[in-house]
Amino acid sequence: MTHESEGPALPADRGRLSAAVKAYLLDAGPLPSDGDVEAADPYGDDLQLALYLCYELHYRGFAGVDPGLEWDPELLRTRAALEERFLTALRADTPVHETVEGALKELLVEPADGTGVSHYLRDEGEPWQLREYAAHRSLFHLKEQDPQVWVLPRLSGRAKAALAAVTFDEYGGGRPDQVHAKLFADLMTDLGLDTTYGRQVDAGCAEMLAIVNLMSLFGLHRRLRGALVGHFAEVEITSSPASRRLSEAMRRTGAGPAAERYYDEHVEADAVHEQIMRHEVIGGLLEDEPQLADDIVFGIDATEYLEGRLAEHLLSRWRAGESTVYRPLRLVGKRVGEQAEGQVGEQAGEETREDPATAGRSRVLGAV
Amino acid sequence: MPNDSADAPRRITVQRRGPWLVDGPVEVELEDGTTVSSDRFRVALCTCRRSRRYPWCDTSHRRSAPPAARRPATDTEPPSEARPAPDAGPA
Numbered sequence: 001m002t003h004e005s006e007g008p009a010l011p012a013d014r015g016r017l018s019a020a021v022k023a024y025l026l027d028a029g030p031l032p033s034d035g036d037v038e039a040a041d042p043y044g045d046d047l048q049l050a051l052y053l054c055y056e057l058h059y060r061g062f063a064g065v066d067p068g069l070e071w072d073p074e075l076l077r078t079r080a081a082l083e084e085r086f087l088t089a090l091r092a093d094t095p096v097h098e099t100v101e102g103a104l105k106e107l108l109v110e111p112a113d114g115t116g117v118s119h120y121l122r123d124e125g126e127p128w129q130l131r132e133y134a135a136h137r138s139l140f141h142l143k144e145q146d147p148q149v150w151v152l153p154r155l156s157g158r159a160k161a162a163l164a165a166v167t168f169d170e171y172g173g174g175r176p177d178q179v180h181a182k183l184f185a186d187l188m189t190d191l192g193l194d195t196t197y198g199r200q201v202d203a204g205c206a207e208m209l210a211i212v213n214l215m216s217l218f219g220l221h222r223r224l225r226g227a228l229v230g231h232f233a234e235v236e237i238t239s240s241p242a243s244r245r246l247s248e249a250m251r252r253t254g255a256g257p258a259a260e261r262y263y264d265e266h267v268e269a270d271a272v273h274e275q276i277m278r279h280e281v282i283g284g285l286l287e288d289e290p291q292l293a294d295d296i297v298f299g300i301d302a303t304e305y306l307e308g309r310l311a312e313h314l315l316s317r318w319r320a321g322e323s324t325v326y327r328p329l330r331l332v333g334k335r336v337g338e339q340a341e342g343q344v345g346e347q348a349g350e351e352t353r354e355d356p357a358t359a360g361r362s363r364v365l366g367a368v
Numbered sequence: 369m370p371n372d373s374a375d376a377p378r379r380i381t382v383q384r385r386g387p388w389l390v391d392g393p394v395e396v397e398l399e400d401g402t403t404v405s406s407d408r409f410r411v412a413l414c415t416c417r418r419s420r421r422y423p424w425c426d427t428s429h430r431r432s433a434p435p436a437a438r439r440p441a442t443d444t445e446p447p448s449e450a451r452p453a454p455d456a457g458p459a
């Protein structure tokens with residue numbers, strides 16, 4: 001077996017399932033039993049991290065792990081059991097609309113005085129909260145569009161061409177410095193966060209792991225292509241107004257130009273992307289495969305459901321003055337709020353370090 | 369657009385509510401004589417004049433509703449929830 005010498009470090013385990021999957025990846029133990037999978041909370045830290053470990057082999061892998069395990073039959077069997085548990089719970093818990101039109105219509109109405117995470121961050125978010133938010137979101141934004149690309153070969157005609165065009169935009173339109181994942185890494189630098197791929201996974205909460213796992217679940221299964229399209233439409237449609245509020249949050253706290261830039265770009269880009277997702281991608285897919293309507297609705301509503309869980313987690317803890325991360329954030333450079341002229345200085349050679357502000361408050365303490 | 373050629377007329381998609389969609393790159397000359405440009409593959413031009421990034425659409429054309437109407441109770445929609453209105457991050 002050849003093991004990757006480079007790559008993201010394996011995150012710390014969060015219970016029996018994730019510990020067993022991690023041990024298996026390191027060729028140091030058996031996979032979890034079916035009973036353990038059955039007994040786990042489908043939205044909990046342990047199951048979600050175990051699933052994340054399985055999926056990540058399809059993206060960047062892990063240092064010290066055999067890349068061939070991506071297609072290991074035993075591991076795929078465990079992954080299927082974890083997915084089944086997650087998907088069954090989602091199907092039972094997600095309130096779904098009757099029609100695609102009904103689901104979309106609701107997303108297109110802006111509440112006059114919303115109470116979401118972006119409203120909170122715009123109005124009263126403190127630098128440490130913006131940092132936590134960015135760390136959670138980095139689990140997706142540092143691979144922005146990667147999970148959605150899996151669906152492209154499963155589409156055809158109008159839907160395929162339109163999603164490929166949006167994808168081109170997400171990947172910077174051919175310019176590496178404009179790739180959205182890179183723009184997000186620049187935002188993280190402004191906030192003093194370590195931008196290394198995978199480094200903030202230990203900080204990521206179960207609710208965020210569930211969101212990024214949902215994308216991989218929908219993306220990697222052709223039978224769930226309708227759900228992937230619905231999911232991505234939901235994200236694009238709700239993005240522009242939220243991005244404006246997040247940009248205002250970054251401006252108000254003096255986070256830095258790259259932090260504002262990431263959200264400013266998304267105000268404008270996603271005002272276009274949402275039009276294309278609705279008219280061309282959903283419209284085209286329904287023309288080709290009208291029987292997928294229910295899956296599209298499920299994708300939209302399951303995304304809303306998991307985003308609602310994340311919002312609840314973040315807002316309830318922040319309002320209580322508590323941290324939302326699982327383990328402390330990884331910081332580099334100076335921290336926002338301490339920056340002299342809004343510039344993060346030379347960071348080369350600087351040690352990445354735990355955030356002392358969250359080290360004492362993260363969930364892991366006392367939980368494991 | 370399939371089979372586009374350089375001299376094919378440029379298509380603009382018009383909708384009753386919302387931006388005009390046109391293939392980029394575009395250059396827009398504003399009333400004050402300044403020009404702005406966008407090289408996005410498709411560009412959404414604001415028609416409602418409410419955009420804070422005019423002439424580009426920023427979704428300000430959307431209907432806004434009081435919080436109670438965010439999840440109207442009709443039979444095509446799920447029951448309202450106590451959760452905060454979720455907003456996914458961008459993509």
Ligand code: FES
Nearest residue numbers: 414415416425428
């Ligand atoms: S048309 Fe969208 S903001 Fe004016």
Ligand SMILES: [Fe+2]
Nearest residue numbers: 170180458459
């Ligand atoms: Fe993006």
Ligand SMILES: [Fe+2]
Nearest residue numbers: 236270273459
């Ligand atoms: Fe987008």
